[in-house]
Amino acid sequence: MSEELKYTNKLKGARVLIIGGTSGLGFAAAQAVIEQNISELIISSSSATRIEATIAKLRTLYPTSSTNIIGYPCNLGDEASLPANVENLFSQVGTLDHIIFTAGDAPLLQPFLENSFETIKAAGTIRFFAPLLVAQYGYKHLKPGPASSITLTSGASAEKPIPGWTVTCSYLSGLQGMMRGLALDLKPVRVNLVSPGGVDTEMWDVLQGERAGVVAELARQTTTGRVGQAEDVAEAYIYCLRDWNLSGSIISSNAGRMLV
Template sequence: MSANGKYASKLVGKRVLIIGGTAGIGLAVAEASVELGAVAVVISSSNAGRIDAAVSHLQKSYPTANCNIMGFKCDLKQEELLEPNIAALFDASTSNGTEKLDHIVFTAGDHPDPTPISEIDFNFIKEAGLVRLFAPLLIAKYAAKHVAPGLTSSFTLTSGISAYRPYPNWNAIGAYVSSSEGLMRSLAVELKPLRVNLVCLGPVDTDLMTRFYPNPDQRKAVLDAISQKVVTGAIGQAKDVAEAFLYCMKDYNLSGSVIHSNAGILLV
């Protein structure tokens, strides 16, 4: 290793699994992992078409990269199949356990459905937790078996600022988002020396915004309003936010920590 490559080379030869890696921040993390020399990048989501499109995008964007780019479907919203789906994902990603992963990044999510407390029931509460709590717990179970041991390996979770500034009718959803920090700290102790951290995000300009605001004019108005409010004067971009996840992978001294990327929105 050359003297001027000791920082840039930390992901060279690594195997990275990104759950929720077909769009937005997850895809940006996948792009960065390929750029930084990962030997294998595995992306996963519940939509086979999006997986194929993301794999094709990565292969076309980095035609000379010496990286095995793969995608596997894993539906985290099927309650009865949740653990079998996760087990199958890890088997596929590691060639049935013969090729250990070095890093796992969890950016998966679903479209939240804010509901007044007077209208929720047990099924709503349970369904709100499938992707936000139950899936990460089960992923941690299989990470313990399929990730290379040692402090150079990592598992990075994702949450949002609603953990600090709840939205209206966010009851069960907000509770699960807030629980991500406690989950991360518990896993950091239980899975040590595997490093476990969490990236807490503010608003980011991704396709999730389009789902919230399908009308282009309304979406632009919302993004402009956020940009005028935040300290940086601009809404977050996936390519910038991805740096927080790269940091969690590359800092071997980091575990049990929350990294914030939110344009300073919690200050105003």
């Protein structure tokens, strides 16, 4: 008699799109869904070269996996072409079970009082406006019902700001309201949000020589004594996909940052 495996097989056969899946949280989420035996993983980022390299890496890491892995480039950083680029992406992906949005860019590090309106707008192109359009266009490609989902990504700074991050925190907080509104407007498809604290990913490479000090300070502001790793937070994305009773919710993976 075969085992039922109703939990470990819950995502078996699903088609999952990860936007921002070539690095950081998105790459970790890609590994996690492959290990859940999904039928097809679609990866999207701005670079076709990075997509090809990521697919090759995943196939090397999971040589016996039956998950088909494909990818399509989509530039989310250009305001003028953003709607057309998102629409074109979804014209290629077909019917989906889940969408995970982890795309992002380096936080705006310029002092707030020195920001121009243009830099303020630009900081929200990928972080805020892109996921809103992804939900708008992507919803039409999701199978109807609560088994399908959209999972967005914010950050702990939405609730506990970092000095100098006013613009970034504004968009991160806005994502929480966006997620709740989408959960109502797109029902019965589920919409949730993962809110990580400090996570040691390639995004921090922009800090160059200051990177180690920033990571150490982030670790100090935790109860665990360590900065999160992408594979830690990947568990939150898997939960959002697997719990068909979860919608309009924030899953925080922040190493106790809110308590320190």
